[in-house]
Each structure stands twice: as structure tokens, then as C-alpha cells.
Amino acid sequence: MIHVEGLTRYYGGHAAIRGLSFEIQRGEVIGFLGLNGAGKTTTLKILGCVLLPTSGRAVVDGHDVVSHPHEVRQRIGFLPDTPPLYDEMGVGEFLAFVARLRGVPSREVSARVTEAEEKTGLRDVDDAPIFSLSHGYRQRVGVAQALVHRPALLLLDEPGSGLDPRQMVEMRTLIQGLRGAEHTVLVSSHLLPEISQTCDRLLVIKDGELVAQGTEAELGQRLGSGGFIEVEVRGERERVLAALAGVGPVHVLGEAEGVVTLRVEAPADLRPGVARAVVGAGLELLRLDRGREKLESLFLRLTRGGDEAAP
Numbered sequence: 001m002i003h004v005e006g007l008t009r010y011y012g013g014h015a016a017i018r019g020l021s022f023e024i025q026r027g028e029v030i031g032f033l034g035l036n037g038a039g040k041t042t043t044l045k046i047l048g049c050v051l052l053p054t055s056g057r058a059v060v061d062g063h064d065v066v067s068h069p070h071e072v073r074q075r076i077g078f079l080p081d082t083p084p085l086y087d088e089m090g091v092g093e094f095l096a097f098v099a100r101l102r103g104v105p106s107r108e109v110s111a112r113v114t115e116a117e118e119k120t121g122l123r124d125v126d127d128a129p130i131f132s133l134s135h136g137y138r139q140r141v142g143v144a145q146a147l148v149h150r151p152a153l154l155l156l157d158e159p160g161s162g163l164d165p166r167q168m169v170e171m172r173t174l175i176q177g178l179r180g181a182e183h184t185v186l187v188s189s190h191l192l193p194e195i196s197q198t199c200d201r202l203l204v205i206k207d208g209e210l211v212a213q214g215t216e217a218e219l220g221q222r223l224g225s226g227g228f229i230e231v232e233v234r235g236e237r238e239r240v241l242a243a244l245a246g247v248g249p250v251h252v253l254g255e256a257e258g259v260v261t262l263r264v265e266a267p268a269d270l271r272p273g274v275a276r277a278v279v280g281a282g283l284e285l286l287r288l289d290r291g292r293e294k295l296e297s298l299f300l301r302l303t304r305g306g307d308e309a310a311p
């Protein structure tokens, strides 16, 4: 769906992005991760035909963004860092306006607006003027305007920006809901937790260059940290250890009132295996988490380049 090769963009003498190359397959949900100023917005703007590259190539669904921008624009939906909303319009009215602008046939506009509002949880505010909405709802309208014409590719630039924790969870759920639908999604963020649970794969960018790409588990392994899983199990320590012996190295973190807390040295992908092992042994599984702080430090190591963030 996206083929990027040696993509470079200079602002004056400063390279905002340098020699970026990556591929994104149809149907993938990809997280584009980097600290502020890393070059995420510049890359998304080039893919969205808003900005020209200085050199290199970007091809969307077989069409080059420089030589065939019209074809590319028909296939993408873009949520820029500041969503272009008309405050005086009602939500449904605005989405219908955008749908017509993007070439949705008149007889289909109403159904497409309903579909976009359902996907983004906006049905209840269809009539509300945009100026009356909270920031979280405005961001949803931003996503809805990006997908109302059913684009093959959605480019979402920091959709979680400025959201409170509850709104952030809602936005993650919204993006997860787009998976498996007809869209390929590229979503940028400077916060790992915001996208780590949402995306199939991560592209990590630092100072305009791609420093890593892969699933969380792959990135963890590359950096010598395969991740870990934390579990709380009710049962005798020896039985719990025996049940988990086959999954990976296990460390007991604590034991109190018949509950054992353990850390299993295994990537987050193996969580179902851990659950099966515990339940299969007739033990009670009270909690199962992936190793969060490892992921955070992984991201900081990738983007800052130092070891200061290592646990």
C-alpha cells in the first residue's frame, strides 16, 4: 500500500527527514513513533500530497505522490495535526460537505456520513455545531472527515494529541475498530502507550531517520530485551512454578496470602500461552500484564540513543 524509498525533505539547510525507506502492506495498522520534531508530520504531509519531498520516492497504492497526486488524494484520508473543521457547521452537515468534496455520489452521501459517525462514535452529536464540542469529540470529527469517503489509506497525525486519559482510551478503541476494515492506517505519536496496543507494527523515527521497525516483540529482541509478562496467580508457589515452567524463565516477585506474583521472561505475544498454562493447571489467574516499563525504556533507548533509560 505504501512504498517509501530514500525519502528526504530539507527546510533550508536542515533535513527534517533523511533517506527514509519503508513498506506498509494493505490492511496493516502501523504506528509511526518519534519524539517531537523527529519528522513524523513531514513524512505524513508528503504521503498526503501536502508537501513535496526534496528527493526520494513515495508511492501510495501504486501511484507516485509527486507525479500522480490526484490519484493519491483519491485514495487517502488525512487527519493533520490541526484538523480542518468548520466550527459553525453541524457535525453531520460538515461530514456531508467533506464527502461531496471528495467525490462521494450524492445518493450515497447520507449513508456514508452515518457510517463515519458510527465508526467514530458521533451519531449522538450529528446535529451539534462543531464549536460546541469538547476537544475529544473534535478529534473524532477529524478522524470521521478523514474516513468518510472510505479511503484505502488513513494518515492520522497525532490523533491523541491533547486528549485526557479517558478520551485517549476511546481514541485507541476507535483506531482498533478500523483494523480489519477496508483501511490501511498510519498513525503517528510521540507516546508509545498511545499506539503500542493499537498497531500491528511500529516504525520508529529519530532526527529524521528510521531507527527501527517491527512488532514490539521484534524490537525488544533486537535490543536484547524480549519483554516480559507479569502474572498474579492464586495457588501454591511450587504448583504455580511447575505450571509456568514450559513458557519461559520465571522469577517470583512476591507472595502474600496465597497469591504469587511472578515475572515470566517471554514476549507479550505469549500471554495466551501463560493464561492457558495457569488455568490448565487448575490455578486461578488474577492478573496478566505485559512488561510496560520495558517498552517505555525500549522506546526511549531507540529515540534518545543513550542507555540512560535502561531499567
Ligand SMILES: Nc1ncnc2c1ncn2[C@@H]1O[C@H](COP(=O)(O)OP(=O)(O)OP(=O)(O)O)[C@@H](O)[C@H]1O
Residues within 6 Å of the ligand: 011, 015, 016, 017, 034, 035, 036, 037, 038, 039, 040, 041, 042, 043, 081, 190
Ligand atoms: N515549515 C518548516 N520550516 C522549517 N523547519 C521545519 C518546518 N516544519 C518542520 N520543520 C522542522 O523539521 C523537523 C521535523 O518536524 P516535524 O514537524 O516533521 O516533526 P514531528 O515528528 O512531526 O514533530 P511534532 O510531533 O512536534 O509535530 C523539526 O526539526 C522541525 O523544526
